Amino acid sequence: MLTLSAVSKNFGGLQVLDGLDMTVPEQGIFGLIGPNGAGKTTVFNLITGLLAPNDGAIEFYGQRLDRMAPHRITRCGVARTFQNLRLFREMTLSENILVALAAHPRSYALGALMPLRSYRAAERREAETAREFLAKVGLADKSEFLAGTLSYGEQRRLEIARALATEPKLLLLDEPAAGMNSAEKLLLMDEIVTLRESGLAMLIIEHDMRFIMGLCQQITVLNFGRVIAAGAPDEIRAHAEVIEAYLGRDETRSGSTL
Ligand SMILES: Nc1ncnc2c1ncn2[C@@H]1O[C@H](COP(=O)(O)OP(=O)(O)O)[C@@H](O)[C@H]1O
């Protein structure tokens, strides 16, 4: 579904990605791991059109994404969350979702010239739609809360709901479990499995090895902008270079077990 071919990116003299090849299948969950600064978030920025590659091609169902504006990429069916949350904290959860709905090809925007009664009906329908997306991440009962009042873990889940509101075929999650406690992580894993079962493909960047190994069918490991390993979780676990470059160090630093 998504193919990166020989993608390179540099910032000034800094070569952040060096001839990256990666194919994300149409089904299931694909993991992207590697140490801080490896270039993982840059991959997401290139796929979603926030950055343009210096070289190489990015194709989604045969269409070139690397020449497309971000809003058009969203309409092709690619959505993402951000490593640093980008929510409207002074707006309700429901309003945060409605902003994303407005970006959808089927416009949910309320017509300014509608008769009042149909306007109210449309408004109610929108609120229901927003609650449906919030329900996918267990936040429906908080739809009228301000986003800024949510716990950190809940804010991460609201970001996912907002991405889902654009009805993507592929969802990119940038460190979705960061800052979550183990109970929140388990809940999020359940929600991600449910999304996968609904047919949504996902590409996940995450440092928590139990999380990534438990969810992904395929994992690519980046180090200094190059692929150092790719394969199923068991193959990645066994790969000496990966353990040295990343997993070993991560284990001693965060105490996560494989
Ligand atoms: N917009 C940018 N301008 C300049 N340097 C950047 C930019 N984005 C990322 N970098 C640099 O590229 C490298 C890879 O960053 P990033 O993709 O965020 O890594 P990761 O997500 O794997 O931690 C880092 O050295 C970072 O400082």
Ligand SMILES: [Mg+2]
């Ligand atoms: Mg990152």
